[in-house]
Amino acid sequence: MIYRAILDTFYLTDEQLHNSPSRKDGIDEATETMLRIYGCELIQESGILLKLPQAVMATGQVLFHRFYCKKSFAGFDVKKVAASCLWLASKLEEECPKKARQVIIVFHRMECRRENKLATEPLDLNSKKYSDLKTELSRAERHILKEMGFVCHVEHPHKFISNYLATLGTPTPRELTQEAWNLANDSLRTTLCVRFKSEVVACGVVYAAARRFRVPLPENPPWWKAFDAEKSGIDQVCRVLAHLYSLPKANYIPVCKDGGDSSFTNKSWNSISQPIPKENSPSAIDDKSKEREKERDIGRYRSMTEVIVPRIEQQKIRGHLEKSRHHRDRDYHNSSYSSRDEDRHRHHSYA
Template sequence: FPSAEHGLSADTEEQLRMRGCELIQAAGILLRLPQVAMATGQILFQRFYYCKSFVRHCAEMVAMACVHLASKIEEEPRRVRDVLNVFYHLKHSKGKRTQVPMPLDASYISAKAQVIKTERRVLKELGFCVHVKHPHKIIVMYLQVLECEKNTKLVQTAWNYMNDSLRTDVFLRFSAETVACACIYLSARTLQIPLPDQPPWFLLFGASEEDLREICGRILRLYSLPNVSLPSMLKEVDQCHLALDARIAKAKLAGGGLLAVGTPTLDVPSSFSPASKAGETGAHHSPIGNTLCNKNSVHVSFQKKVWKKHCSLLCFIWTPFWVSALRLTSLSVFRRSRSVSSPLRSVSPTHRQKISRRDREREKERERRRERERERGRGRRDEYSRRR
C-alpha cells in the first residue's frame, strides 16, 4: 500500500481505515443521509487510500470530501457548510456537554475550500468512476431464494454484518455477491441456523468457501481491534510525514539518483554537461579525435554561413509578395469585422440592403395583422347588428 511505502505500519493503517469509516457513518447519521449514501462514502474512502497514502492526505479531510461526494452521488446532496459543522461537532463533542459552534472566520473559509479541493482530488484519483454496487438488496434476494426471508433475526444479523464490513476493504477485493453470501454465511453460523449443504448453497451464487472464510475473518477481526483514538493516530501520521520530508530532503542534498521512498529523481548531476561528456569520450585522449572535432566544427560553421545567405536571399525575393498578401488579408479582416461584429454596421451596403429587406417584411406582416383585426371587427359588428 502507499502508506506502507511512507513508513506507516499496517496496524495503524487498518485502524485509520476503520476510524475514518466510523466517522463517515456518524456524520451521515447526523446529516440524516440514507444508509446507501453512507455506504457509498465509506467505499470511496477505502478506494482512495488504495491509491494514496495516509501520510500525504489527511484522513479527516478525505472523510468530509467522501461524505459530500456520496451525498451528491446518491441524490441526497448536503451543503459543505453542514458537513463542516457536523465534523466539527463530532471532533469537539467527545467528553464535553457544552458545545461551542464552529466560528465563521478565515479557518472556516480555508476548510471549506480544502474540502472542495480534496473532493476534486478524490474524483481524479478514482478516474471519476464512482459507481458502487451495494449488496444490501442482494442479501434480501438470496434469502428469498433460500426461503429464509421470514426469519427476521437472520435478515437483521446479516444486514448488521454487511454494515460492519464497510469498515474493511472486502468491498474492494471481492464482488458484492460474494460479500452478501459471506454475511449470510456468518449470520447463519452465529445463530446456528442450518442451510443447504449438499451441495453447498453458496455455489448457486458463484461464491467459494475460501472467499467466504476470508471475508468472515476480516469482519470478525473488527471486533478484536483495540480502541485507539483518532487524534493519537493522526499524531503518528504527522511523525511519519516529518520523517518522510526529512528523508527526501537528505536524499536531495546527497544528490543521489533515488528519493527516500525509492522514486528515481529527474535532477541532472551538477558535474554533467554534453561538452564535458564529448570531451571525456575521446577528444582529450587521441589526436584523431581532435582532428575529427576540428573538421566537424569547420563544416558546421560553413553550413551556418550558407544557410544565412540562403535565408537572406529568400527574404529579399519573397518580401513584396508577403507584404501584399498581408495587406489583402488585413483589408478583408477589417471589412469582415465592420460588417459582422463592428458597431459601424451601417457602412456596409449589403448590410443596409438586408436591414431594409427585413424592415419591409416586418411592415408587410404588420399590415396583414391589421387587416385581420379589421376583418374580425367587421364580423363582430355584423353579428351584433343581426342580433339587434
C-alpha cells in the same frame, strides 16, 4: 462528468494491499487499519447526524477505502478525506446532496466532542477557519475524483441479502436478516469492499448470520454456487469480520505530514476562529451599520436634550421664583400680624 453506469472493477489483490502507499511511507499495518476504521466511523456517525440514508454512508466508506488504496495516510489527513467522501457520496446516492456548510459544521462538532470540548463555541461561518475548511473540502473532493478517474460506481452487498435468503427458500427469522444487514454495515470498515465483489461479501454475511442463529442452509449442492461465490471467499469474509470485532476502539493517530503532496494540513482544523479581515465581509458591514445606528441614536438623544433641558431649567427657575414669592408673602403676613398683637398687648397693659 462522473461515470456510474459501468461495471464495478475496482478490486485489489492481497499483495497490492500489503504494498499500499501508506506502507511505503513507513506506516505499519496496525496503524493503517486503525485509521481506516476511524475514518469509516466518522463517515457513519456524521451521516446519521445529517440524516442521510445508509446507502450514502456506505458509498462514502467505499470511496474512502478506494482513495487510500491509491494515496497514503501520510499525505492526506483522514478527517478531511472522510468529510469529502461523505459529501461526494451525498451527491451520488439517493439524490439528497448536502451543502458543504452542513458537512463542515457536523464534522467540526464531532471533533470537538471526541476531544471532550463540551464548552466550545460554534463554528463561525464568517471566520477564516470556516473559509479554509470549505476550500480544503472542495480540494479533497477533486483529489478523490481524480484518483478514481471520475468512476464512482459502487455496488453494495445489502441489496443481495434479502434476495439470497428468499431464493434459498429456507424459513429464516427476521433477526437473521437484520444480523446479516448489520454484518454488511460492519464489513464497510474493513478492506473487504476492495478485495471481494458484493456478491461474495453478501454470501459471507449470510453464512455468518446463519451460523449464529443455527439456521441450516442447503449444502448439497452448496448454496453459494448459485451466487457465483467460493467457499474460500466466504471463509475469508468471516475471518476478517472476526478480526474486526477483536480490535479495540479506533482512535485518531496523527501521521499526516505537513507539506506533503497535498495542501491538507492540521492548521485549519485546529486553528482559532478569527474573523475575515475584509471590508466587504458580512461581519464588517454589520459592524458599520451598528456604528451608524449608534451615532444616529446619540444624535437623537442630543437633539432631545437640547430641547428638554432648557424647559427643565425654566421650570426650575419659575418654581424657585414662585417659592420665593410665597415666602415673602408669608413673612409679610406674619410680620403684620405680630405688630398688631404687640400694639393690642401694649394697649391692655396701659389700661
